[in-house]
Amino acid sequence: MKNNRLIINLSSEEAEIAVLSKNNPMESLNLNASGILKGDIVDNDSFIESFQDPKFLRIINTYDFEEIIVGVSPSKISTMKQKKIIFESQEIKAINEEDMSVLQEELSQVNDEITLIHNYSLGFILDEKDIVSNPLGMHARKFETYKLKVFIEPSISKSLKNLADNIGLNCPLSIVSNTLAKSLVLVDEENKDFGCYFINVGKDVTELSIIHKDKVLYMNAIPVGQKNFINDIALTLNINKKDSKMLVDKFGTITPELIKDKETVNITTKTGQEERVSNKKIGAIMRERAHELLSIAKKHFEGNTDNKLSINRLVISGPGTNYDGFESLSKYIFQFFVYKKEQEGLFSDDILCLSNFDKNYQDHRLNIEQLSKKEFIGKEIEKNTIAMKDKIKKIFNLSLGG
Template sequence: MMQDDFRVAIDIGTTKVCTIIARKRADHRVEVAGISIVPCSGMSKGMVSDSAAVTSAIKESVAAAAADAGVEIDRVYAGLTGSHVESKNRWANVPRSDGMRAVTDLDISAAKKAAGSMDLADDRRLLHVIPRSYALDGLHGVRNPLGMHTGELHVESHVITGSISKITELHNAVSDAGVQVSSMVVEPLASADAVLTADEREEGAVLIDVGGGTSDIAVYHDGAVVHTAVIPVGGFQFSNDLSIAFAIDFDSAEQLKIEHGTAAPELAGMKEEITLHPTTMEQPLTISKREIGQVLKERTSELFRMIQLKLEEPHLADIPTDRIVFTGGGAKLDGFLNIAKYIFQRKVRLATPRGLDGMPEGTNDPSYSAAAGIALWGMRNLPAENHVGERKYTAAPSSSGTSDDSGATTKASAGALSMIRGWLPKREKETAGT
């Protein structure tokens, strides 16, 4: 078995499956050793709708990423999203012996166990228990109590649960592809790990990842997550609205959105005309870019109203969240951020993944924040383990990547880059310079 610290992350989305093989270097930086993106049609709003289609896409993506890195993949971290994902913050008393004494590593472990000791409904499973702060003899707001003396110890944690049936469906789809699920990572946490800065985590920020079928929300303050939620609306619904409005098939609507879509119709010219071929008409239909924009603006405004409702939780009332960080492919829509600034009246920015070296050209893009974040979150928060075996495949030659003595490429190979470019929609191709 190879001694390097390799982790494999799979983002199983409504439109694509992205597999990233990440490797931690001796200097503790994390780099991409292999990457693969393939289309996926078996997911709906973050949940499995066609297990065979999902398994097929996972198998293809895993095999391509493994070939790219020249390794054999044994285990993976799988991203999890969907409206079944729920969260809450709770305080728990940490059982410990009587008397004033210093907090030890055993107490910290006991705190996490106490935070996760809760009654769950029959179809709920505990996914994450993330300590936020501690209270020592009534002194609140302690982030790291290790070594401090106290008689009583309490912990406040962010606890995330999911539906057992939905989790099992995704787990089985991955297992049927021939790889073991080492852990599932809730995607709002993953995306936040990939795009938020240290200042944003401290001062307060809302992360919104607009994916193909869902919009994932994570709120941070004082360096810790305070709220997570998932809305079952994403880029798929934007394209579906165009499909219905102009009576065209979904693929044509998706291309229409990519090439001519805008969420700011007032900035679009009436003279820019597009010819469509509705399924209900024999003759072509000519429309303006402004008409397309009106449909997309209404969907964008509706999504933002749904996000506002998710942020009206009582425990967020005193949290300063004057900045919103968007990521995900759906947030790249022209005019999207302009509407966000108007509706939320806060600072907004569009973020790309950070913290992963060697991302191929065309993948340092908001669409890949979740996949990058799954790898990073696993590296930083889960027990050390190696997800790959000895070299089984021969990596394709790379003009920009180099190899070390372990035989793993330090950048994704030219073969993988060619495949990624071929899959990217037209607008992304232009950005990538193809």
């Protein structure tokens, strides 16, 4: 049955998998994906081996998929704004459908250094000054597109193509930036229109974006996430991560100064010593990490915000923002209005955003799988054209008695 989509979220070492049929959820699965570190695929063989899980293979063999959408949250992501001239004339011209047809959806570009996964439109520029979203019928001497190109490391795209080949999938494969998907889907319309900074503190990586007038103008990532709170406590107290997670789940807070009732718990260190740990001590360690993370994010935003933009709103989301006091600390550091975004449903925010992104923003996707097909077909056409020309030359020469 067609209209089935396979959505894979690789924002952490725990891969989320969902099957949707006509946008209705059919089933879901979580599996541990080896070879992933901070959102980057560092070991291709281990990564592919992880997906030999019987439950995942049953899903692959049960459904006939129309396409695969893979959401990624790499710690290394880069963007570049680019203008491209559609026409330039001495006389004023009306922008027609033929001019717009030049703007066909591009395919993803994969090479040994970088992979282009999004060619996101920021609008159209008329005569080097006015930026509009729908220029059809307008007049200009110079007409340009204005786009934000989003790049990731090639190891991710290559590993995903290898995975698709390994499990025998022959449908189009699209790689989607979770940062872009969340920025467009999770952030509400008012904040996207007025302009805001967006911070999503995931399990392994914190994703950043600048949004203004419904457009995502900038994206970046910090290789710090919710797990760093747990790691910091394990390292500071010299305890194992299981006990550290228990302490974070029990006492997790970003504002220890607001704790009224001091609570303690006995914990055994790696050296075998019994230690008494208080909720205030746990909070102090977590606050230090959260303060550092938000300060780094603020520097990223300030260094990449156009001076013409006036932004005083911050939208936060992700599991790392759920601790008591994170919102308050965000207000203190940014001195902004802070909005906390939470979604409730069958799937996680990541799967929900990927599903809605694919539904409402299909023109922002670039198909990795189709790239090789198009290149192959192009080469075949070129080869056949040359052969046909040679054949015509021979026939022409024979007719002349050559």
